[in-house]
Amino acid sequence: MIYLLLILLTAAVAPFAIEHYRIAMSDGRRGSAPGQFVELSQGVTHYHLTGPADGPLVVCVHGLTTPSFVWTPLASALNDLGFRVLVYDLYGRGYSDRPDALHDKIFFNQQLDDLLGKLEIQSPFHLIGYSMGGAISAGFAATYPARVRRLVLLASAGTSVIEGPLLHFIRNRGIVGKWLMLAAYPFQLRRGIRAECESVPVLPEISEGQEAQLRFRGFIPAVLFSLRGILFKPLEGEHMTLRRNGLPVLAIWGGKDTVIPASAMGRMAAWNREATHEVIEDAGHGLPYTHTAEILEYVTAFLPAPEGDDWGHDQ
Template structure:
């Protein structure tokens, strides 16, 4: 009987032990990273700027599991149009630190606000968010509407909340949910990445970079912290605030997206009837890199052209 108890205890402890012994993100591991680093109030944030120094600023916020490299195709296109682009790794991902605690709207607002202060960016800028980054961008724009010129959401979270039994258990069941997240999520994410890699138009560099996130301590807990934080509730109040403050909003959807379905646009339209919607046919969730040209065309038609645009200069 004692052996059965020991085996059971080992099985229970295994996911926590495995997470504890994963390598930590450190200065040594950041040596190969492009861009720069900022020591902010919540820890180190990795960021990268590109494009003409005097171009209008576009800040891009990535999603739940894929760090800032997900923006590479779109950033190049925006640079070619004359925009200056700032991308950064959300805390818990990429080359940024992995602080503990719930990752709610205030958490993500603090990181972006600190980064802008570090870079001495005071002028209003355009803000683009992808997937969970759409919810992060929405939260920031609703809190600081005078700082955001135009908001673009790509396959954005914040309208509908995942309600599968597993997601509810992981989100709501404390330590038991944490155990299941640590035990099951790496397998689920790897399976999804390999399915994407097998697609005819796969972007292998993105798949490799996303899979590498699982090697480091703090990544899976960060995903859980976001599920229990900013992804826990719909962002009705924030979108109504954006509507009241007349922040121009473009929402881009993939017609075949099975992560955040295009039907979410109906909910957003109820909250903000002035939002502009564009649907890309035959597109899934990976819009920022598999449909970068089409997404860029919609963004270019929505943002003011850089020529003669003096709003993007810092003051």
């Protein structure tokens, strides 16, 4: 009986102990990282600001498990065309801090608002969001309509809640849900990365970098905070606000996406009849890094060309 209790106690404690002993994100770890860092109200944020200083600004927001490096191919291509591009690591991912807080719309709005303030960016900019970053971007644009010129959503979350018995339990069972998240999520993420690599060509630095997030303390809790926050409910009100404000919106979907299927466009279209939708039939969920050329073609057709852009610039 004692042995059984010890086994049960070990099973109960192990996921929390493993999380505690994961690598902490620190100044030492950031020392060799590319890009720059800034102290914001909720912690340190890692960012890259690249491209011609007088180019129209494009801000890119990554997804649930993918740090800002997923934007590298697209950002480089946009720079070559004359755009200035800002990418950054959301809290809990990449080289940014891991604050212990609910990752809801207010939380993510604050991070981006703080970052723009520190960089003294005041003029309106284009905003691109990928997966969960699409939900964050839609929320930011709905909250600050005068700051966003055009919005691009890639395989965007926020049209429905990704559900299932396991996710429902994790979202709604407090500390027990957190225990299950810590215990099961590393296996789920690795399996998803392998499945993507088997279905489409993925650059090693993308897949390896995504899996490497599991080594750092605070990453898995950040995913959980987002599941309980920005991803907890559909963003119907935000998308209806975008339509009322007349913000141009382009949504691009992957025809073979099993994470956020292209059928989600129907719900978004019902909320915002003015949005433009495109489908890349052979694409899965990794649009910005598996189908960069196609995304670039759609994005550059949607955004005003830099040479004909007469808006003011901050950077």
